Amino acid sequence: MEILRFTTAGSVDDGKSTLIGRLLYDSKSIFEDQIAAVKASSERKGLANIDLSLLTDGLKAEREQGITIDVAYRYFTTPKRKFIIADTPGHIQYTRNMVTGASTANLALILVDARNGVVEQTCRHSYIASLLEIPHLVVCINKMDLVDYSEEVFNRISEQFNEFASKLVVNDIRYIPISALHGDNVVDRSKNMDWYQGGTLLNTLETIHIGSDENHIDARFPVQTIIRPHSDEHHDYRGYAGRVAGGIFRPGDKVVVLPSGLSSTIRSIDTFTGSINEAFPPMSVSMTLEDDIDISRGDMIVKENNQPQMEQDIDIMICWLNARGPQPGAKYTIRHTSRETRAVIKDVVYKMDINTLQRVENDAELKMNDIARVRLRTMQRLIFDSYRRNRNTGSLVLIDENTNETVAAGMIV
Numbered sequence: 001m002e003i004l005r006f007t008t009a010g011s012v013d014d015g016k017s018t019l020i021g022r023l024l025y026d027s028k029s030i031f032e033d034q035i036a037a038v039k040a041s042s043e044r045k046g047l048a049n050i051d052l053s054l055l056t057d058g059l060k061a062e063r064e065q066g067i068t069i070d071v072a073y074r075y076f077t078t079p080k081r082k083f084i085i086a087d088t089p090g091h092i093q094y095t096r097n098m099v100t101g102a103s104t105a106n107l108a109l110i111l112v113d114a115r116n117g118v119v120e121q122t123c124r125h126s127y128i129a130s131l132l133e134i135p136h137l138v139v140c141i142n143k144m145d146l147v148d149y150s151e152e153v154f155n156r157i158s159e160q161f162n163e164f165a166s167k168l169v170v171n172d173i174r175y176i177p178i179s180a181l182h183g184d185n186v187v188d189r190s191k192n193m194d195w196y197q198g199g200t201l202l203n204t205l206e207t208i209h210i211g212s213d214e215n216h217i218d219a220r221f222p223v224q225t226i227i228r229p230h231s232d233e234h235h236d237y238r239g240y241a242g243r244v245a246g247g248i249f250r251p252g253d254k255v256v257v258l259p260s261g262l263s264s265t266i267r268s269i270d271t272f273t274g275s276i277n278e279a280f281p282p283m284s285v286s287m288t289l290e291d292d293i294d295i296s297r298g299d300m301i302v303k304e305n306n307q308p309q310m311e312q313d314i315d316i317m318i319c320w321l322n323a324r325g326p327q328p329g330a331k332y333t334i335r336h337t338s339r340e341t342r343a344v345i346k347d348v349v350y351k352m353d354i355n356t357l358q359r360v361e362n363d364a365e366l367k368m369n370d371i372a373r374v375r376l377r378t379m380q381r382l383i384f385d386s387y388r389r390n391r392n393t394g395s396l397v398l399i400d401e402n403t404n405e406t407v408a409a410g411m412i413v
Ligand SMILES: Nc1nc2c(ncn2[C@@H]2O[C@H](COP(=O)(O)OP(=O)(O)OP(=O)(O)O)[C@@H](O)[C@H]2O)c(=O)[nH]1
Pocket: 010, 011, 012, 013, 014, 015, 016, 017, 018, 019, 053, 089, 090, 091, 142, 143, 144, 145, 146, 178, 179, 180, 181, 182
């Protein structure tokens, strides 16, 4: 079954918890005992309706303890798709959390309070979603019940958002008028907004086309592990295991191993359940080649006629995630595909002011949540594509060698 990953963003009190609770409740994705518990505590609080935000409040408590990464993952399934929600809180650490939750997302769900319209947070979240090249944006205009389910308010906010979004790179934006509290257009079609002809939120999540979200053109296979079983039966088996990061591989394909440049032909592609004729992202497989060549972890198998770049000097857009900014000359471990190497930050080219979308030059000091363009020099060559071309081979993280913390996420320009 297809999996859709999405992230949620909105300012504090826009209704994210209520919306996710509603989505799980109306799609019957939560267990009866959880519902019973929420009903009981709603009654205890003297509420007439059950308070759906209580379903996600357990997670809030965790957040308030200040755990390192404030992203809570929730899972639900309908007959059509599986869903993974990366739920990020609306408070000030937006960038860091969104980057963490959104790097693999197909879709970003942006919540707007119908009474307030597009606010600063909406713009920041949308900018980050576009920076991360999240392919689909769904803007839910919530609390429609508080504006008399007005079509005019909905249109005004949609236009306001559209105008801002025209400055971003987002290909697919949809707008849905909802009331998370009353359930309008979340799972069930609203009886209060006949003027709205589009799908409900769940319907949109179930049907949005995500088949082209992965790059199926540039064949990229970063090798994670070399498999050499020691039993007699498999004496000469040597497989290269990893996750397909782009394109389509088939037995018989002429391939090149990078960085060595040695070439061979794919003999077989194997999975736990047997051999297959085709491998594409994000499948995890093991390949065997016709020739016995030297391959190690971090190498990349690609096709002869379509090769990635290999460089040591790399420009990236970076999101700084750590409380401590980079010290001059500090070395970092870079994790990129299945490869690890060291790098130094040579230069901060500019920082980005997310509110105005202007570049700020002459300010090289990176602070938490900053977004900047920086130049890296790596010890070994990286084998990469631009992030725009391939999110798998174009993204990397920087790790502090002393504390072992992830201090930044980067997207190769
Ligand atoms: N009238 C109305 N109230 C809503 C709606 N959705 C949410 N609310 C209310 O708005 C308030 C905030 O909702 P939450 O779901 O806690 O908001 P949140 O965005 O998750 O807040 P944080 O988790 O603090 O970021 C609550 O009092 C909700 O009952 C809606 O569609 N209509």
